[in-house]
């Protein structure tokens with residue numbers, strides 16, 4: 475019997491058991507049964523998926539930093555209808571831009587972050603600027619306090635998600651970033667969701683010892699719309715269960731650049747992130763190449779290519795981003811909250 479099967483036999487909620495198994499520090503768990511979509515896929519559970527590459531023009535893909543859709547490697551899992559895993563569809567040179575957006579741009583006001591829960595807006599309005607000194611020193615100063623960036627846990631975009639009520643607010647909306655909207659729509663288009671409208675986003679920031687508990691994303695009012703998930707930085711183990719908490723989950727690695735789409739039945743499946751896993755250093759550096767910006771472009775914020783949403787990332791900014799993601803992971807989930815013609819119920 476495999477270690478995983480032995481763990482599941484104890485009768486406790488299968489998801490919780492596996493979550494604890496992969497979260498365990500001592501002794502560290504055996505990862506041999508974790509699916510690695512960027513490695514050898516010998517498990518019968520994985521099925522290659524044919525996307526809809528003609529729906530995404532090469533120019534539209536490139537505009538948001540994606541490779542031509544024909545080159546996207548997409549997989550599904552048996553027993554998880556509607557689940558799509560796209561193994562790093564990003565161009566080699568585009569992840570630095572998206573990582574910088576997640577660290578420098580999206581945490582800016584008017585978006586909301588965990589630090590706003592106990593700090594005044596003027597103290598949280600320049601998270602990046604206030605963290606740069608501490609994150610750019612070659613050896614981290616011995617300090618009691620972590621920088622604001624290191625204390626960032628989540629940022630919410632668009633219709634603001636209320637973590638206490640687990641509801642979106644009709645009257646608390648911050649403009650959804652146009653660049654992330656374009657990226658999400660190209661991915662959705664390639665997966666057959668031409669009408670996808672990104673209306674809310676949650677960025678989760680994970681340190682090396684962070685995890686995300688078992689949950690279902692059901693606060694959106696229309697569950698027929700897919701949920702998109704983008705991963706950057708360090709790797710993680712993702713557990714995808716089923717409709718019932720007792721359904722045994724499948725464990726898979728998520729690496730920087732990987733994209734997941736939860737749609738159809740799997741849109742409401744239980745899932746969790748029990749563990750952050752160090753990324754393979756050589757793979758990591760080959761994936762994350764920041765093209766040198768010409769000196770006069772170092773401070774430029776206009777697109778590098780005509781129509782592209784990508785902007786050059788200055789060497790200074792990239793050094794801070796690299797320092798951050800050396801030990802951290804960023805996940806961005808993008809959701810459509812309301813179906814076509816739907817509105818929030820009056821309270």
Ligand code: SIN
Nearest residue numbers: 678686703747805807
């Ligand atoms: C989520 O389920 O909301 C995020 C999952 C992840 O961090 O990959």
